[in-house]
Amino acid sequence: MTLRFFADHSVSNFIIETLRAAGHDVLRLKDHISTDSPDLAVISKAQELDAILVSLNGDFADIVTYPPEKYRGIIALQVRNHPEIIPQIMTRLSDFISSHSDLDYYVGKLLLVEAHRIRIRG
Numbered sequence: 404m405t406l407r408f409f410a411d412h413s414v415s416n417f418i419i420e421t422l423r424a425a426g427h428d429v430l431r432l433k434d435h436i437s438t439d440s441p442d443l444a445v446i447s448k449a450q451e452l453d454a455i456l457v458s459l460n461g462d463f464a465d466i467v468t469y470p471p472e473k474y475r476g477i478i479a480l481q482v483r484n485h486p487e488i489i490p491q492i493m494t495r496l497s498d499f500i501s502s503h504s505d506l507d508y509y510v511g512k513l514l515l516v517e518a519h520r521i522r523i524r525g
Contacts, residue, residue, distance in 0.1 A: 404504040408478075409454035411445050411463075412438040418457070418480070421493045425500065430454055442469075450475055455509050464515055471525030476509030481517045491518040 407428040410419050414431075422429045432438060436448050442462050446469060449456040455476035456463060463469055464479040471477060480492055496516050503509075512525040 404506070406500065406504065406506055406509075407452065407454040408457045409435075409445075409449035409452055411456065411458040411460060413459040414457055414480075415486075415489065417489060418493060421497060422457075422500075425497055427500070428454075429457075446474060446477075453506075455506070464513065466513060466524055469513075471513040472511040474511070475506075476511075477513045478509075479513065479515050481515055488518045492516050495519075495521060 405427055407430065408422055409430050409432065411432045419429045419431065430452055432445060432448070435452070436444060442460065446456055446463065453475060455478055456474070457478045457480065459480050459482050461479070463477050469477065478496070482489060482492065495518065499521055512523055515522040515524070
């Protein structure tokens with residue numbers, strides 16, 4: 404099944420192309436709202452588009468500010484100023500997504516994707 408992702412402005416072309424190469428629909432923030440939109444507008448647009456938000460912005464990993472149960476799914480890529488680990492993170496995420504290809508699986512969940520693990524909240 405194809406998943407729909409909403410990539411915020413911090414998500415690189417490599418990440419977008421990796422998801423698209425796996426057959427998923429990836430919508431770019433810049434094609435829908437201003438790149439300087441506040442976080443609340445970003446996550447609201449993801450909801451409106453019925454998409455899982457993908458971000459490198461650590462703010463979306465804050466479960467107090469963005470409780471996972473209120474959203475269609477949030478994937479927070481944990482790069483921590485080490486862009487060289489993005490290929491490892493994407494390999495881990497791609498493997499996970501191939502085993503969890505139903506959009507409903509992601510509803511109400513926050514996935515914190517690191518090079519060596521994925522933590523799930525919600």
